[in-house]
Amino acid sequence: xxxxxxxxxxxxxxxxxxxxxxxxxxxxxxxxxxxxxxxxxxxxxxxxxxxxxxxxxxxxxxxxxxxxxxxxxxxxxxxxxxxxxxxxxxxxxxxxxxxxxxxxxxxxxxxxxxxxxxxxxxxxxxxxxxxxxxxxxxxxxxxxxxxxxxxxxxxxxxxxxxxxxxxxxxxxxxxxxxxxxxxxxxxxxxxxxxxxxxxxxxxxxxxxxxxxxxxxxxxxxxxxxxxxxxxxxxxxxxxxxxxxxxxxxxxxxxxxxxxxxxxxxxxxxxxxxxxxxxxxxxxxxxxxxxxxxxxxxxxxxxxxxxxxxxxxxxxx
Amino acid sequence: xxxxxxxxxxxxxxxxxxxxxxxxxxxxxxxxxxxxxxxxxxxxxxxxxxxxxxxxxxxxxxxxxxxxxxxxxxxxxxxxxxxxxxxxxxxxxxxxxxxxxxxxxxxxxxxxxxxxxxxxxxxxxxxxxxxxxxxxxxxxxxxxxxxxxxxxxxxxxxxxxxxxxxxxxxxxxxxxxxxxxxxxxxxxxxxxxxxxxxxxxxxxxxxxxxxxxxxxxxxxxxxxxxxxxxxxxxxxxxxxxxxxxxxxxxxxxxxxxxxxxxxxxxxxxxxxxxxxxxxxxxxxxxxxxxxxxxxxxxxxxxxxxxxxxxxxxxxxxxxxxxxxxxxxxxxxxxxxxx
Numbered sequence: 001x002x003x004x005x006x007x008x009x010x011x012x013x014x015x016x017x018x019x020x021x022x023x024x025x026x027x028x029x030x031x032x033x034x035x036x037x038x039x040x041x042x043x044x045x046x047x048x049x050x051x052x053x054x055x056x057x058x059x060x061x062x063x064x065x066x067x068x069x070x071x072x073x074x075x076x077x078x079x080x081x082x083x084x085x086x087x088x089x090x091x092x093x094x095x096x097x098x099x100x101x102x103x104x105x106x107x108x109x110x111x112x113x114x115x116x117x118x119x120x121x122x123x124x125x126x127x128x129x130x131x132x133x134x135x136x137x138x139x140x141x142x143x144x145x146x147x148x149x150x151x152x153x154x155x156x157x158x159x160x161x162x163x164x165x166x167x168x169x170x171x172x173x174x175x176x177x178x179x180x181x182x183x184x185x186x187x188x189x190x191x192x193x194x195x196x197x198x199x200x201x202x203x204x205x206x207x208x209x210x211x212x213x214x215x216x217x218x219x220x221x222x223x224x225x226x227x228x229x230x231x232x233x234x235x236x237x238x239x240x241x242x243x244x245x246x247x248x249x250x251x252x253x254x255x256x257x258x259x260x261x262x263x264x265x266x267x268x269x270x271x272x273x274x275x276x277x278x279x280x281x282x283x284x285x286x287x288x289x290x291x292x293x294x295x296x297x298x299x300x301x302x303x304x305x306x307x308x309x310x311x312x313x314x315x316x
Numbered sequence: 317x318x319x320x321x322x323x324x325x326x327x328x329x330x331x332x333x334x335x336x337x338x339x340x341x342x343x344x345x346x347x348x349x350x351x352x353x354x355x356x357x358x359x360x361x362x363x364x365x366x367x368x369x370x371x372x373x374x375x376x377x378x379x380x381x382x383x384x385x386x387x388x389x390x391x392x393x394x395x396x397x398x399x400x401x402x403x404x405x406x407x408x409x410x411x412x413x414x415x416x417x418x419x420x421x422x423x424x425x426x427x428x429x430x431x432x433x434x435x436x437x438x439x440x441x442x443x444x445x446x447x448x449x450x451x452x453x454x455x456x457x458x459x460x461x462x463x464x465x466x467x468x469x470x471x472x473x474x475x476x477x478x479x480x481x482x483x484x485x486x487x488x489x490x491x492x493x494x495x496x497x498x499x500x501x502x503x504x505x506x507x508x509x510x511x512x513x514x515x516x517x518x519x520x521x522x523x524x525x526x527x528x529x530x531x532x533x534x535x536x537x538x539x540x541x542x543x544x545x546x547x548x549x550x551x552x553x554x555x556x557x558x559x560x561x562x563x564x565x566x567x568x569x570x571x572x573x574x575x576x577x578x579x580x581x582x583x584x585x586x587x588x589x590x591x592x593x594x595x596x597x598x599x600x601x602x603x604x605x606x607x608x609x610x611x612x613x614x615x616x617x618x619x620x621x622x623x624x625x626x627x628x629x630x631x632x633x634x635x636x637x638x639x640x641x642x643x644x645x646x647x648x649x650x651x652x653x654x
Contacts, residue, residue, distance in 0.1 A: 125354075213435040216396055221450035221499070222423030225416060235440050311483040312439050 001304075008300050016292055020072075023288045024065050027281060033057050034081035037278045055081060068285060078282040082275070087286045090271060095290075097167055098260070098267030102252045104183055105190035110245070112195040114238070117202025121237075122229065124207060132199060139196025144255055148189045148262040155185060165264035186263040190255050194248050201244055206237040239310050246302030250295045335408075336507055336539050337370040337393065342402035344385070344392045348613060360613045362388040364563035365402065367639070370507070375533065375540040377554030377571070379547060379586065381609055385563040386543045387431065390509040393541070394428050395419050406507070424454050427500040431512040433492035437484035443470075443495055444480040450502045469498040472535075473528060490521035497528065501536070510542045514549050526553055547590040551575060559583045562620045563612055565639060569646035579648035582621050619651070627652060 035052045052058055056067060071078050077087035120132040156164040162185055168178050209215070210233055218232045219225075253268070260269035268287065275283035307313045343366075345359035363385040370376045378386050391397040393404055395414065404412045411422060430436035437446060447466045451457040457465045467477050473494040475487075484492055493513060500508055510529065514522040526549055532538060544550045550557060551571060558568040559582065567580040578584045585605045607624050610616050616623050622632040631651050639649040648654075 213430060213432055214438040216391075217430060217436045217496075217499070218438070218449075220394060220396060220423065220428045221453060222420045222503075223449060223453045224420075227453075232438050232440075236438070310439070312485045 001307075005300070005304065008303075012293075012296050015296065016289065019292045020069070020285065020289060021065065023285060024068070025061070027276075027279075027284050028061055028064075030279065032279050034279045034281060038082060068282065072289070077286040080275070080280050080283050082278040082280045082283075087283050090283060091268070091286060091290065094266060094268050094271045097265060098253075098256055098269060100179075101183060101186055101190065101260075101265060101267060102249075102256060104187040105194065105252065106245070106248065108187055109191040109194035109198060109248075112191065113198030114202055114241075116195075117199045118206055118229070118234065118237075120199065120203040121206035121210060129203075133203070136196040136199035139192045139199075141196075142192065144189050144193060145258050145262060147192060148185070148259060151185050151188065152262070165262070167266055182263075186259050186265055189259050189262075190252065193255065194252070197248075198241065198244070202237065202241055205240050206233060209233045209237040212236070239306070242305050242309055243302050246298045246305070249298040250291070253291055253294065334372040335369050336372045336406070337368075337541075338403075338405040338408075339366055339368045339389075339393070340403040340405070342366045342368075342389065342392060342404060343400040344388050344397055345400040358613050359400075360611075361563050361615060362612060363392060363399075364612075364615070366560075366563070366565050367402075368558060368565065368568070370539060370541055373533075373537060373539055374555040375542050375553050377550035377557040378541060378543045378560060379545065379550050379557060380560035382545060383609065383612065384560045385612070386545070386560055387511050389560075390428065390511045390541060390543050394426055394509060395422075396428070421454075423450075424456070424503040425505055426507045426509070427503065427505040428509040428511060429493075429496050429500045429513045432516055433489055433496050434516070436496060437492060437499075439483065439485060442481055442483055443475070443487075446484070446495065446499055447480075447502050450499065454503060456503060465502070469502055472501060472532065473498040488521075489517050490525060493517060493521075493525055494528065497525075497532070501532065504536070505538070507539045507541075510540055512544055513542075515544065515546065522549065529553060547586060559586065562610065562615050564620060564649065566621065566650070567648040568639070573646040577646075577654070579646065579653040580621075580650045581625050581627055581654075583648070584654075619649075621650075 033052065034055065035048050035057065039048050039051075056064060059067070068078065077091070079085065080087055080090060083090070116132050116136075120129045123129050152164050155162040163182050165182075167182050168175075212233075215228055215232055218228045223232070256265075256267060256269035257272055258269070259265070260267045261273055264270075268290075271283070272287050274280075275287065342363055343361070344363040345361050347356040348358045348360060349355065350357040366385075366389060368376070378389065380386050388397060392399045395404075395411065399412060402412070403410055406422065406426065411419065414422065441449075444463075444466055447469050448462055451462055451465060466480055470477050470480060475491060475494055475498065479487070484495065487495065493516070497513070513529070514525050517525060529540070529542075530553060533540060540553070542550060542553055554571050556568065556570050557574045558565050559574070559580065560566065561582050567574065567578065567583045569579075574583060575587065578587055605624050606626070610620070610623055616633075617636075618634045619625070619632040619637050622628045625632065629652065635651065637649045637651045639647050
């Protein structure tokens with residue numbers, strides 16, 4: 001197992017290198033550069049040119065890339081080209097809100113999806129099943145920007161029970177309860193799509209397991225039906241669900257960009273959008289690198305968990 | 317079609333004290349749903365009026381082609397499938413409509429060994445837990461004695477005790493089937509349905525498992541319903557044999573009667589299909605069966621075998637033969653039985 005993890009981590013190196021190269025090319029293909037984004041129209045072109053020269057933006061692309069790579073390898077994420085703050089500090093301030101929101105959404109989604117998926121499978125082809133699959137269809141297909149705005153309209157504007165956005169009350173103490181209240185709506189928005197997909201997954205997986213011979217074996221033993229479903233069937237049915245939970249992490253990061261923007265959630269998603277708007281190359285590159293590490297890490301974790309959960313699977 | 321309930325009961329059926337299990341006109345139909353609204357458009361008549369007695373301590377072999385309803389009978393007896401009609405009596409008790417909870421105590425008496433040793437064991441569970449679970453579910457053993465019970469079961473089926481911490485997938489097919497047998501024995505049952513217990517195994521392992529079943533029967537006084545599609549295993553283990561065709565029993569008799577003097581043409585064809593081990597005897601004349609098994613959703617009129625019978629007469633196409641036999645209990649459902 002340890003050698004397996006070590007081998008997988010070793011493969012991360014070329015993969016990450018490839019990802020950064022592609023990202024670097026793509027962001028440099030976007031029109032404009034950091035200097036264009038903040039110069040004043042009255043500024044003389046010579047000063048702008050000097051600024052570009054100073055930031056190294058006139059160097060050939062591959063030189064720029066190797067310069068960036070050189071600083072990264074020393075453990076330094078560099079400086080933002082728009083706010084000139086250290087990128088590590090920018091990200092450090094933003095990462096916890098995103099992680100908290102993402103985890104809350106994931107837990108909420110599973111709390112909804114697992115029981116509903118089981119219920120739907122046990123009551124296959126009944127009205128309950130149709131209702132659950134119908135809701136999951138709506139949950140999957142509703143765009144999160146629309147759902148976010150609709151929820152703000154209902155709960156914040158009309159009912160006035162929840163805040164429209166932000167992470168804490170203005171001038172408030174930012175205590176735990178306050179943050180939880182601010183997290184309700186964005187977490188629901190992020191969880192809706194995940195829950196919609198997971199319900200279908202749990203249902204399909206459960207239906208598959210319910211047909212298995214060993215459930216008949218359990219019934220023939222005289223095991224109570226409750227345990228047949230919740231012990232024999234559920235444990236086997238949740239196995240494939242573990243895999244797809246890992247795959248939600250990149251989707252969660254992507255979804256956070258829009259959701260954080262709508263709810264003014266000061267997280268990575270918002271930072272990503274801001275740095276793209278200002279062509280802040282070092283910040284974008286660092287964010288991409290972190291996202292890539294998160295996705296690769298999630299995949300590795302999934303594989304490891306899978307073998308830990310299923311005695312038939314041995315990785316290595 | 318004549319309803320079976322209205323027909324005279326086949327064979328002479330004295331309800332003797334040694335009758336452990338009795339089936340009267342047992343039927344198990346599966347609905348065929350079709351179309352947009354999934355309306356029931358007919359039934360697959362998997363078991364269509366079967367009457368049988370299984371006596372204390374015997375092994376009744378149940379043979380027939382794939383899809384003739386053998387496994388369905390076994391599962392229906394144990395109420396793992398719901399019967400459509402007829403009566404199941406165990407020790408004179410009508411268990412046909414017992415609820416799941418009322419059936420639960422019966423599970424300590426009646427058990428099943430499943431056909432597929434690969435899919436019938438939960439991949440999440442260690443052997444120890446597979447064997448423990450029925451005992452715990454029925455309060456058959458205290459936590460102090462349960463481990464000793466597991467060891468006893470493993471000894472009985474010849475699996476080393478040290479293997480009890482392993483998962484089912486870590487065993488070979490034969491070993492897994494032994495675990496399945498140990499599981500069935502965990503509650504000290506009196507009656508076991510063996511649903512093709514050796515058909516998924518290598519030929520070399522089949523004999524081992526059959527011998528184990530025989531030994532356990534002797535040691536524990538078990539009664540078996542032994543389901544198989546091959547005659548070899550059935551001949552080896554059975555005291556009596558019932559031959560099934562398309563959801564009905566077409567012939568029943570002792571092993572000797574069935575093998576020496578089969579009365580039904582279908583039984584003869586089955587026996588003919590059974591490879592003869594002695595090459596000097598292989599030259600004998602064979603009766604050849606025609607066509608395929610008709611669909612159990614729409615069985616032929618009259619005798620169900622008439623579409624394939626080499627001796628078919630007009631009467632067979634119209635009139636369904638009853639399972640009639642002499643005093644000896646050897647009976648065949650054929651108008652022109654041999």
